[in-house]
Amino acid sequence: xxxxxxxxxxxxxxxxxxxxxxxxxxxxxxxxxxxxxxxxxxxxxxxxxxxxxxxxxxxxxxxxxxxxxxxxxxxxxxxxxxxxxxxxxxxxxxxxxxxxxxxxxxxxxxxxxxxxxxxxxxxxxxxxxxxxxxxxxxxxxxxxxxxxxxxxxxxxxxxxxxxxxxxxxxxxxxxxxxxxxxxxxxxxxxxxxxxxxxxxxxxxxxxxxxxxxxxxxxxxxxxxxxxxxxxxxxxxxxxxxxxxxxxxxxxxxxxxxxxxxxxxxxxxxxxxxxxxxxxxxxxxxxxxxxxxxxxxxxxxxxxxxxxxxxxxxxxxxxxxxxxxxxxxxxxxxxxxxxxxxxx
Amino acid sequence: xxxxxxxxxxxxxxxxxxxxxxxxxxxxxxxxxxxxxxxxxxxxxxxxxxxxxxxxxxxxxxxxxxxxxxxxxxxxxxxxxxxxxxxxxxxxxxxxxxxxxxxxxxxxxxxxxxxxxxxxxxxxxxxxxxxxxxxxxxxxxxxxxxxxxxxxxxxxxxxxxxxxxxxxxxxxxxxxxxxxxxxxxxxxxxxxxxxxxxxxxxxxxxxxxxxxxxxxxxxxxxxxxxxxxxxxxxxxxxxxxxxxxxxxxxxxxxxxxxxxxxxxxxxxxxxxxxxxxxxxxxxxxxxxxxxxxxxxxxxxxxxxxxxxxxxxxxxxxxxxxxxxxxxxxxxxxxxxxxxxxxxxxxxxxxxxxxxxxxx
Numbered sequence: 173x174x175x176x177x178x179x180x181x182x183x184x185x186x187x188x189x190x191x192x193x194x195x196x197x198x199x200x201x202x203x204x205x206x207x208x209x210x211x212x213x214x215x216x217x218x219x220x221x222x223x224x225x226x227x228x229x230x231x232x233x234x235x236x237x238x239x240x241x242x243x244x245x246x247x248x249x250x251x252x253x254x255x256x257x258x259x260x261x262x263x264x265x266x267x268x269x270x271x272x273x274x275x276x277x278x279x280x281x282x283x284x285x286x287x288x289x290x291x292x293x294x295x296x297x298x299x300x301x302x303x304x305x306x307x308x309x310x311x312x313x314x315x316x317x318x319x320x321x322x323x324x325x326x327x328x329x330x331x332x333x334x335x336x337x338x339x340x341x342x343x344x345x346x347x348x349x350x351x352x353x354x355x356x357x358x359x360x361x362x363x364x365x366x367x368x369x370x371x372x373x374x375x376x377x378x379x380x381x382x383x384x385x386x387x388x389x390x391x392x393x394x395x396x397x398x399x400x401x402x403x404x405x406x407x408x409x410x411x412x413x414x415x416x417x418x419x420x421x422x423x424x425x426x427x428x429x430x431x432x433x434x435x436x437x438x439x440x441x442x443x444x445x446x447x448x449x450x451x452x453x454x455x456x457x458x459x460x461x462x463x464x465x466x467x468x469x470x471x472x473x474x475x476x477x478x479x480x481x482x483x484x485x486x487x488x489x490x491x492x493x494x495x496x497x498x499x500x501x502x503x504x505x506x507x508x509x510x511x512x513x514x515x
Numbered sequence: 516x517x518x519x520x521x522x523x524x525x526x527x528x529x530x531x532x533x534x535x536x537x538x539x540x541x542x543x544x545x546x547x548x549x550x551x552x553x554x555x556x557x558x559x560x561x562x563x564x565x566x567x568x569x570x571x572x573x574x575x576x577x578x579x580x581x582x583x584x585x586x587x588x589x590x591x592x593x594x595x596x597x598x599x600x601x602x603x604x605x606x607x608x609x610x611x612x613x614x615x616x617x618x619x620x621x622x623x624x625x626x627x628x629x630x631x632x633x634x635x636x637x638x639x640x641x642x643x644x645x646x647x648x649x650x651x652x653x654x655x656x657x658x659x660x661x662x663x664x665x666x667x668x669x670x671x672x673x674x675x676x677x678x679x680x681x682x683x684x685x686x687x688x689x690x691x692x693x694x695x696x697x698x699x700x701x702x703x704x705x706x707x708x709x710x711x712x713x714x715x716x717x718x719x720x721x722x723x724x725x726x727x728x729x730x731x732x733x734x735x736x737x738x739x740x741x742x743x744x745x746x747x748x749x750x751x752x753x754x755x756x757x758x759x760x761x762x763x764x765x766x767x768x769x770x771x772x773x774x775x776x777x778x779x780x781x782x783x784x785x786x787x788x789x790x791x792x793x794x795x796x797x798x799x800x801x802x803x804x805x806x807x808x809x810x811x812x813x814x815x816x817x818x819x820x821x822x823x824x825x826x827x828x829x830x831x832x833x834x835x836x837x838x839x840x841x842x843x844x845x846x847x848x849x850x851x852x853x854x855x856x857x858x859x860x861x862x863x864x865x866x867x868x869x870x871x872x873x874x
Contacts, residue, residue: 316734329731333676356735358749383737386726388672391659392699394726406701 174478180461182472188461189257192454196251199451200244202444207240209437216433220426222327224305232294236437239287243448246280249273250455257458270459277452284445291438295431302426306340313382314353329384335429337422338385343399345421350375351382381417390415453479518823523804525815529601531804535797536597542590542794545787550583552780559776563769565670568647571640575633575777579784582626586791589619593794600805607809613802620795627788634777641773645766649683656725657696672727678772680765681728686742688764693718694725724760733758796822 180188214233221228253270256262309328315321332338339345357364357376368374379400386394395416398404461477480487523531557576560567593616599605652671658664675681682688700707700719711717722743729737738759741747800820807818823830 322734325734326731333731352736353734356749361749383726383729383739384731388669388676388727391665391668391696393695396726406699406704 174476175480175483176478178457178461178477180457180475180477185458185461185475186258188454188477189254189458192451192458193251193254195447195451195454196247196254199247199444199447200251202447203240203243203245203247205240206243206441206444207237209440210234210236210238210240213433213437216430220327220331222305222324223309223331223426224301225308227305228301229294229297232290232434235287235290236441239284242280243284243444246277247448247451250277250451254455254458257462260462263462267463270455274452274456274459277448277455281445281448281452284441284448288438288441288445291434291441295427295434298430298434299423299427302430303340303423306423306426310340310345310351311349313349313351316353317355329382331426332382332384332418332422335422335425336387336418337420337425338381338418339421340423341421342419343381343385343417346381346385347377347379350377352376352378385417387415387418392416517819517821518826520819520821521800523800523807523818523820525817528801528804528808528818531797531801531820532597532600535794535801536594538790538797539590539593539597539794542787542790543587543594545783545790546583546586546590548583548783549586549787550580552783553577553579553583556776556780560773563674565667566645566648566652566674566765566769568644568651569640572637572644572773575630575637578626578630578633579780582623582630585619585623586787589616589623590791590794592616593798596798597801600801603809606805610806613798617795617799620791620798624788624791624795627784627791631781631784634781637777638770638774642766642770645769646683649765653683653688653692653694656692656694659696660698672725674765674769675725675727675761678765678768679730679761680763680768681724681761682764683766684764685762686724686728686760689724689728690720690722693720695719695721728760730758730761735759 210233213236214230217224217228217230217233250273253263253266253273256266309324312318312321312324313328314325316325354376359365359368364376367376367378371377378397380397381399383394383396386396395405395408395413399417400410402409456479457477460479460481461475464477465473465475482490553576556579557573560573560576564570592612596606596609596613596616599609652667652674655661655664655667656671657668659668697719702708702711707719710719710721714720721740723740724742726737726739729739738748738751738756743753745752799822803822804818804820807820808816811818825833
């Protein structure tokens with residue numbers, strides 16, 4: 173008893189072939205989409221790799237790029253086969269390849285599904301990479317004269333302005349590190365000596381933040397320095413002041429940005445997987461309907477199409493039997509070879 | 516003497532019709548592109564509406580949008596004419612429309628050329644508009660509690676950060692304006708009282724700039740207050756400090772941005788002009804060739820295609836005469852009742868003047 177048997181006459185076969193050919197071209201474009209999404213994600217990761225300590229995993233975009241290319245190729249080939257299926261003379265040359273091609277397609281669909289799952293799962297390691305990277309990034313903010321780190325200040329400033337965030341978890345993170353370079357500190361001044369003397373590591377700590385933390389929506393010009401001292405500024409209470417600097421931490425902002433990106437990509441890859449499954453089933457119907465013609469000489473006769481020739485259970489037992497036969501055949505050959513060498 | 520005559524065989528006519536059909540569809544697509552360019556330019560101008568004083572510059576995107584839409588319509592009509600041109604029964608209904616079509620296509624080409632000229636000419640007006648708009652923006656920066664101006668601060672801050680500019684001409688524009696609202700000034704403190712008394716209008720002027728002028732590429736944390744005082748900051752010299760703040764003025768930055776946008780539409784507009792002119796010429800050839808064939812009543816024979824039936828000079832003379840006749844009709848009609856007696860007088864004068872055969 174075949175799985176999902178459908179009767180086909182000539183007109184129905186032609187319509188099926190045309191529809192599946194059309195769908196294959198959509199699938200080629202879907203493959204291009206997956207490829208370009210992988211490329212886009214790779215570029216986004218590279219852009220901010222400084223903030224992730226150059227430690228981020230490029231596994232996901234590489235997989236997306238590879239799957240995109242393979243999907244494109246496979247679908248172009250499938251489209252060609254569909255196009256030729258309308259002409260019996262051309263279809264003959266594709267017939268022997270069709271069964272292995274369909275098995276390959278099923279495997280590919282499985283891989284695509286795994287890729288989609290990967291998109292959702294890779295968010296977690298990214299979170300940890302970002303947390304580490306940002307903490308280190310803030311430490312190197314002042315090192316604009318150290319080769320290899322001289323652009324960290326600019327990267328961090330631009331990132332805080334773009335993502336509208338300040339510090340790792342909140343703006344107080346800036347109070348705990350020295351973000352003013354020693355080159356611009358007057359070590360003979362009393363204030364500087366006091367601050368350096370006030371902590372164990374001899375760092376110049378202030379209750380101030382860089383200008384990139386400032387919120388343009390604030391009604392008042394930005395207060396960046398002496399933020400915890402209410403008397404330093406007129407009509408200012410740092411507990412109730414909300415609009416002065418960005419309240420959100422940059423880790424949360426970046427994680428939500430990249431997380432959103434990965435969720436979108438994962439959803440799109442799932443849609444592409446469903447499209448691929450549909451075209452694979454369609455091609456199987458075309459294959460089975462053309463190989464089961466009632467009258468093999470007459471291309472216009474009726475035929476039947478199915479997904480599996482026997483039911484799922486029977487097909488599974490068949491495959492198991494085939495595999496056992498192959499392994500037994502291997503063992504018999506080995507035994508024969510052994511016997512031959514012995515004798 | 517016919518202008519640029521070409522012989523058309525049956526096959527050549529078919530090729531011309533097919534080629535022209537393809538070309539007119541290309542022109543439709545390019546018309547759509549011009550429309551989209553116009554929409555994009557208009558959106559960009561509207562986004563910065565608050566720092567512009569007048570909307571004169573909007574004439575460029577408006578013309579682009581109108582021309583885009585008109586070009587889509589015109590070229591779609593052209594493709595319909597091409598499709599029908601090889602069918603003798605369907606072509607005659609287009610004959611009347613074609614003269615109007617040529618006029619519209621010529622007007623479109625002229626409008627496109629004028630857009631290219633306008634986009635260069637309008638630069639001066641744009642700069643003026645930006646100068647006034649930015650000056651007002653900077654003056655009203657502190658008025659975050661005045662309805663209608665409360666977003667001026669945010670607009671100017673975001674503008675300076677996005678375009679990497681400071682002030683109108685340069686950062687010193689901020690020294691001449693009170694940009695700190697009086698709500699945040701402690702009028703009992705000596706420093707505030709000194710500053711307010713130091714100028715005629717009683718404004719609190721500083722040698723400082725808002726945070727949005729800060730340049731992230733600076734190696735040093737941003738210095739934005741007491742900029743002119745070298746002693747206020749360690750290892751700082753006002754005259755030679757270059758990277759601390761943005762050195763460009765926002766007027767220059769915005770003008771450059773918009774001029775670049777309009778110049779980049781230049782190549783697109785020029786190619787659309789070329790395509791439109793080719794469609795125009797091709798249509799004229801097709802029209803004359805098909806009309807020639809229809810006159811011969813032999814669909815498979817040869818015919819001539821030309822641009823003008825007579826030479827340029829003769830065609831101009833013809834047009835002048837036709838225009839004069841039209842003008843005369845228009846002028847003579849209103850005075851027709853009196854004119855009849857005048858005509859009778861004229862006739863009498865003629866009869867007296869010309870010698871009769873009898874005498």
